[in-house]
Amino acid sequence: SQTIHQWPATLVQPVGSPLxxxxxxxxxxxxxxxxxxxxxxxxxxxxxxxxxxxxxxxEVPQNLSASRPQDRQFILSSKKLLLSDxxxxxxxxxxxxxxxxxxxxxxxxxRLTVL
Amino acid sequence: xxxxEQSPQSLIILEGKNCTLxxxxxxxxxxxxxxxxxxxxxxxxxxxxxxxSENTKSNGRYTATLDADTxxxxxxxxxxxxxxxASYICVxxxxxxxxEKLTFGTGTRLTIIP
Numbered sequence: 001s002q003t004i005h006q007w008p009a010t011l012v013q014p015v016g017s018p019l020x021x022x023x024x025x026x027x028x029x030x031x032x033x034x035x036x037x038x039x040x041x042x043x044x045x046x047x048x049x050x051x052x053x054x055x056x057x058x059e060v061p062q063n064l065s066a067s068r069p070q071d072r073q074f075i076l077s078s079k080k081l082l083l084s085d086x087x088x089x090x091x092x093x094x095x096x097x098x099x100x101x102x103x104x105x106x107x108x109x110x111r112l113t114v115l
Numbered sequence: 116x117x118x119x120e121q122s123p124q125s126l127i128i129l130e131g132k133n134c135t136l137x138x139x140x141x142x143x144x145x146x147x148x149x150x151x152x153x154x155x156x157x158x159x160x161x162x163x164x165x166x167x168s169e170n171t172k173s174n175g176r177y178t179a180t181l182d183a184d185t186x187x188x189x190x191x192x193x194x195x196x197x198x199x200x201a202s203y204i205c206v207x208x209x210x211x212x213x214x215e216k217l218t219f220g221t222g223t224r225l226t227i228i229p
Contacts, residue, residue: 006158032214043204043221044159051214090158094215103149104206104217106158 002027006091006107013114019064019078021110023091026072031093033074034104035066038088050074086114117142121205121220129228132195136223138188138205146208146215150179150190153202153222162190162203192225200227 003026013019025031035047046059048066056066063082067075074091091107119140128134140148147166151159163172163179165188171180176193192199205220 043219046217049214088156092158103161103164105161106151109156109158111156 002093002105004091004093004105004107006089006110008110009108010111011113013081013112015083015114016080019076019081019085019112021076021089021091021112023074023076023107024072025074025093028072028093028095030071031095033068034092034094035074035076036090036092036106038090038109040087044090048076081114083114086112088112117207117209117216117218119205119207119218119220121203121223123223124221125224125226127226127228128195130195130197133191133193134195134225136190136192136203136205136225138190138220140186140188140205140207140218140220142186142207142209142218144209145183145186146210148179148181148188149206149208150177150188151204151206153204155201159204195227197227197229200225 005024007022032051034049036044037047038044048056048058050056050068053068053071064078089110092104094104122137147164149164150162152162153159162174162177165172165181167183178191181188202222202224204222207218208215
């Protein structure tokens with residue numbers, strides 16, 4: 001069965017510090033991978049998605065970047081965090097059959113607080 | 116503009132009662148519609164996924180319905196339990212050049228009280 005891991009689970013960082021959040025998927029090959037952010041009381045906002053190694057698409061301009069160095073590894077980074085980067089970050093994976101998604105499966109999330 | 120609207124925003128019911136959550140969407144083209152349950156501080160967990168041709172799908176005490184003509188879906192929870200307290204998110208998927216584009220509702224916050 002497939003599992004998705006995220007770490008760390010929680011993180012408190014000062015403004016201006018760098019960020020690296022990691023997501024790994026087990027039990028599947030060539031998944032589509034996604035990074036979402038969920039602000040308190042808000043819906044999920046897609047930040048990045050990747051359909052393959054080294055292929056990153058950004059949905060919104062922001063202070064963050066993403067990389068996919070391996071098939072099942074997805075990393076979210078920032079060189080200098082802003083207060084507005086605080087939120088709950090979720091990684092997800094999906095497999096498509098043709099153009100139709102068979103579902104997206106979410107990781108446990110990382111709670112980031114920027115002070 | 117693709118949108119997913121959920122109602123009510125929040126709901127409080129007694130343990131053992133039934134409830135129904137609503138989802139209206141304007142997403143087109145349409146691939147499938149999913150309902151997720153998200154416990155506080157956790158990632159969303161899929162409850163049901165329905166394609167255009169499916170009218171209803173059940174997962175234990177959860178039953179989702181889909182009317183693709185009116186672009187409405189509902190999630191019915193039977194005999195609620197305290198563990199059902201969570202946010203329920205409706206998500207609509209559209210095909211997007213070999214990928215899929217998801218539009219998320221903002222969720223219904225359900226609280227079950229003993």
